[in-house]
Amino acid sequence: MxxxxxxxxxxxxxxxxxxxxxxxxxxxxxxxxxxxxxxxxxxxxxxxxxxxxxxxxxxxxxxxxxxxxxxxxxxxxxxxxxxxxEASPVPAGTTSLERGTKVQTTLAGAPVKGGLMDFAPAIDEFLKAHLFGDIFGRDxxxxxxxxxxxxxxxxxxxxxxxxxxxxxxxxxxxxxxxxxxxxxxxxxxxxxxxxxxxxxxxxxxxxxxxxx
Missing domain, CATH: 1.20.1290.10 (AhpD-like)
Structure with a gap:
């Protein structure tokens, strides 16, 4: 390493x-x-x-x-x-939200919830689906x-x-x-x-x- x-x-x-x-x-x-x-x-x-x-x-x-x-x-x-x-095609059968939730949990070391995520559910979905699903999910x-x-x-x-x-x-x-x-x-x-x-x-x- x-x-x-x-x-x-x-x-x-x-x-x-x-x-x-x-x-x-x-x-x-x-x-x-x-x-x-x-x-x-x-x-x-x-x-x-x-x-x-x-x-x-x-x-x-x-x-x-x-x-x-x-x-x-x-x-x-x-x-x-x-x-x-180039980035590979998005895997079939999964949504951005599903991919992003998995990626975010892996990166953070635990599920991210509560606090601001409960206060503003829209930002929680955008972070999971777009930032971690669509962007960090690219290979x-x-x-x-x-x-x-x-x-x-x-x-x-x-x-x-x-x-x-x-x-x-x-x-x-x-x-x-x-x-x-x-x-x-x-x-x-x-x-x-x-x-x-x-x-x-x-x-x-x-x-x-x-x-x-």
């Missing part, structure tokens, strides 16, 4: 962070680096599409537009980037990569500490080690902003202190 983030996984961090914050110059540089680190075109597209669920359609669409420009520039220079895998990006992207994006945004904390825990549920999460924070500090990486560091330290 890998105990540190691979070059490919490290490359996801600034892509997601800059896409979520809308920092286009940083994003374009990170996209070039990501392709050079082994991320495929479809993997990067999937990261940027997924981020709309956290940062909104405007950020996602702008990031995809920047990626399209980067690919055009690289193609003009004769650089051929690996397309990568052209593994769950560890999705969580690296999600944590990196949330760390670059203000006022989402609760969600950032939840996804730091989910990251451990999908097999990312404590050292890999520390690596993620270090990449944020080095390539995005010291304060962005510090958000993750603080949560990791608090979670370590909670352990018996």
């Amino acid at each position: 890998n105990t540190t983030l691979s070059n490919r996984q490290q490359a996801i961090v600034p892509i997601a962070a800059f896409a979520a914050s809308g920092h286009m110059p940083g994003l374009k540089m990170a996209l070039h680096d990501g392709l050079g680190s082994g991320l495929t075109v479809n993997e990067i597209k999937e990261i940027l599409v997924q981020l709309y669920a956290y940062a909104g359609f405007p950020r996602s669409l702008n990031a995809l537009g920047a990626f399209q420009q980067v690919l055009g520039e690289r193609e003009a220079k004769g650089i051929r980037d690996e397309p990568g895998k 052209n990006l593994d769950w560890q990569s999705r969580e690296i992207a999600t944590v990196s994006a949330l760390a670059s945004m203000d006022g989402v500490e609760s969600q950032l904390r939840a996804h730091c825990r989910i990251s451990r549920n999908v097999g990312l080690t404590a050292k890999q999460m520390q690596d993620l924070a270090a990449v944020l500090r080095a390539k995005v902003a010291e304060s962005t990486g510090k958000k993750v560091d603080v949560i990791l330290e608090e979670e370590d202190n909670r352990q018996p």
Whole structure:
């Protein structure tokens, strides 16, 4: 089992962070680096599409537009980037809600219910059916990569500490080690902003202190 983030996984961090914050110059540089680190075109597209669920359609669409420009520039220079895998067709006989409930339960480590989910049942259904069923249920990006992207994006945004904390825990549920999460924070500090990486560091330290 890998105990540190691979070059490919490290490359996801600034892509997601800059896409979520809308920092286009940083994003374009990170996209070039990501392709050079082994991320495929479809993997990067999937990261940027997924981020709309956290940062909104405007950020996602702008990031995809920047990626399209980067690919055009690289193609003009004769650089051929690996397309990568397309998502498989949705399995027959299951609904988005059924798939998403199973995925969410696996990621969270237990069924998610009560609290806000009872207060606003619509958001519960949207989270299960769309975010976890339609997006996380796609198989052209593994769950560890999705969580690296999600944590990196949330760390670059203000006022989402609760969600950032939840996804730091989910990251451990999908097999990312404590050292890999520390690596993620270090990449944020080095390539995005010291304060962005510090958000993750603080949560990791608090979670370590909670352990018996």
